Amino acid sequence: MTTGTVPQHISKQYDNELENIRERVLAMGGLVEEQMVNALRALTESEVELAGKVIESEPKVNAYEVSIDEDCTTILARRQPAAGDLRLVMAVIKTITDLERIGDEAEKIAKMSIDMIEKHGPKTYYVSINSMGNHARRMVHGALDAFARMDTKAALQVASEEPKSDAMYVAILRQLITYMMEDPRNITATIDAVWTARALERIADHARNICEYVIYFVEGKDVRHISIEQMEKELSGIIDE
Amino acid sequence: MTTGTVPQHISKQYDNELENIRERVLAMGGLVEEQMVNALRALTESEVELAGKVIESEPKVNAYEVSIDEDCTTILARRQPAAGDLRLVMAVIKTITDLERIGDEAEKIAKMSIDMIEKHGPKTYYVSINSMGNHARRMVHGALDAFARMDTKAALQVASEEPKSDAMYVAILRQLITYMMEDPRNITATIDAVWTARALERIADHARNICEYVIYFVEGKDVRHISIEQMEKELSGIIDE
Numbered sequence: 001m002t003t004g005t006v007p008q009h010i011s012k013q014y015d016n017e018l019e020n021i022r023e024r025v026l027a028m029g030g031l032v033e034e035q036m037v038n039a040l041r042a043l044t045e046s047e048v049e050l051a052g053k054v055i056e057s058e059p060k061v062n063a064y065e066v067s068i069d070e071d072c073t074t075i076l077a078r079r080q081p082a083a084g085d086l087r088l089v090m091a092v093i094k095t096i097t098d099l100e101r102i103g104d105e106a107e108k109i110a111k112m113s114i115d116m117i118e119k120h121g122p123k124t125y126y127v128s129i130n131s132m133g134n135h136a137r138r139m140v141h142g143a144l145d146a147f148a149r150m151d152t153k154a155a156l157q158v159a160s161e162e163p164k165s166d167a168m169y170v171a172i173l174r175q176l177i178t179y180m181m182e183d184p185r186n187i188t189a190t191i192d193a194v195w196t197a198r199a200l201e202r203i204a205d206h207a208r209n210i211c212e213y214v215i216y217f218v219e220g221k222d223v224r225h226i227s228i229e230q231m232e233k234e235l236s237g238i239i240d241e
Numbered sequence: 242m243t244t245g246t247v248p249q250h251i252s253k254q255y256d257n258e259l260e261n262i263r264e265r266v267l268a269m270g271g272l273v274e275e276q277m278v279n280a281l282r283a284l285t286e287s288e289v290e291l292a293g294k295v296i297e298s299e300p301k302v303n304a305y306e307v308s309i310d311e312d313c314t315t316i317l318a319r320r321q322p323a324a325g326d327l328r329l330v331m332a333v334i335k336t337i338t339d340l341e342r343i344g345d346e347a348e349k350i351a352k353m354s355i356d357m358i359e360k361h362g363p364k365t366y367y368v369s370i371n372s373m374g375n376h377a378r379r380m381v382h383g384a385l386d387a388f389a390r391m392d393t394k395a396a397l398q399v400a401s402e403e404p405k406s407d408a409m410y411v412a413i414l415r416q417l418i419t420y421m422m423e424d425p426r427n428i429t430a431t432i433d434a435v436w437t438a439r440a441l442e443r444i445a446d447h448a449r450n451i452c453e454y455v456i457y458f459v460e461g462k463d464v465r466h467i468s469i470e471q472m473e474k475e476l477s478g479i480i481d482e
Contacts, residue, residue: 062466069463073327080321086314093334173435177421177428187418194414198439222310225303 014079018088021071022148025092025099028064029144031057032099035106036140036203040133043113043196044126051117054110061103065096084217091217095147098206102140105199105206109133112192112199119189125175129196132168136200139165139207146211152218152235155211160228165204172197255320259329262312263389266333266340269305270385272298273340276347277381277444281374284354284437285367292358295351302344306337325458332458336388339447343381346440346447350374353433353440360430366416370437373409377441380406380448387452393459393476396452401469406445413438 035054042051072089075081081089142158145151173194180190215223215235223231276295283292313330316322322330383399386392414435421431456464456476464472 059466066463066465069331073331076317077321077323077327080318082318086318090310090314090334093331094338097335097338173432177432180418181422191414191418194435222307224307225300 017071017075017079018085021068021075021092022088024064024068024071025095026144026148028061028068028096028099029140029147031061031064032103032106033137033140033144035061035103035110036133036137039106039109039113040130040137042110043116043133044130046113046117048114048117051110051114055107058103058107061100065100068096069093087217087220091213094213095210098209102203102206105203108199109196112196116189116192116196119192125172125179125190125193128168128172128175129193129200132165132172132197132200135161135165135168136203136207139204143207143210143214146214150214150218152215155214155218156228156231156235159208159211159231162204162208163228165201169197169201258312258316258320259326262309262316262330262333265305265309265312266336267385267389269302269309269337269340270381270388272302272305273344273347274378274381274385276302276344276351277374277378280347280350280354281371281378283351284357284374285371287354287358289355289358292351292355296348299344299348302341306341309337310334328458328461332454335454336451339450343444343447346444349440350437353437357430357433357437360433366413366420366431366434369409369413369416370434370441373406373413373438373441376402376406376409377444377448380445384448384451384455387455391455391459393456396455396459397469397472397476400449400452400456400472403445403449404469406442410438410442 035057038050039054041047042054072093075089079085139158139161142154142161146155146158176190176193176197180187209224212224215221215231219235221234223234226234276298279291280295282288283295313334316330320326380399380402383395383402387396387399417431417434417438421428450465453465456462456472460476462475464475467475
């Protein structure tokens, strides 16, 4: 089995409640993804207004987290979910924490981009930051997609992309240091770029976490703290090739 | 009310289960704190062996997270906790995620310190990293203490220390850049120092998160996503001065 579905219950109302939570997680994810896209575009195309839009929409992400958390608490108290339902609720509780932090990082990137636009620093490293950003965005999109379809195989694939983001971060860091050495006047603007790359690397981490919760929900297996290779081995009997 | 207690139940067994979870969270926290202390000492006193000890004990932290998570799931399924109990379980589920990530960061610092010892880079910046490390360690200790006593006031105090850690990070980053500019041969070792400072800054973030869960558990108020000033205002009627 590579996909999981929310089980049907005798109580239609309960089904609706669970479905509603899932839908809201995806809506929250959609908003966070939009923030990432806008923050990156603000940076690479020097659009201060777009950056402002990202910063403005941050409270919306926070509100999603708090209210989905409340819904989960209510379901736990009233419906006493068991087995798969309980795993779904646990996966949701953990997923929204990571989504909210992705939103935080997108906000940081937006703030940084305003600063970078104002400082008129060198734009040559935007190319690598943009490609790292696209990689992170694809990971977030893939993680949400795996969550929507409760697809273990897709989740595993997305999770296996994470080490690439670490490597990209190190490469950008080295590149930025070269810029700093070439022209010390660019140091402040370049530090902003370091923070931006760091934010993107964290986003990729969060996307991987979400994938691990999907696997936990579908397979009932805790695959945190193991390498991608171990993860694949662990799931090899389950995933159909 | 500034402190919360786990309510007493008719079932002694249930009380024991909740108490057991709390104790294990504190044991996990103790282990993580020890890792931080050892990782910092390994760095500042060039003790490779001590760094190795930190790396070796990392799987223990992960095992704690997985097993406490399982215990929480079991309690949710079997005991159907309500009100304060449910908030405690939710706070635990979130706290252990942050504790595990503190352990991850300590492991990174340990790995970095081995690398830095081997590269024989400049040791002048160890002073500032050490003082940032002590600040982060005090925050972790304070957060765990607030958790142990379920003390809102203490949690608020620790959370308010977090912006200081951000400021320390920025200061260290500037210092490190100066070193890199002075002598390009030190760049690789200095990048390790950047990563170390970053790990410490993340640890302070996690400590603040734990404080927010303590407040959530005791007061039933979600204080995430608000500034320290707002937090204090929000709780002013509750906390006795």
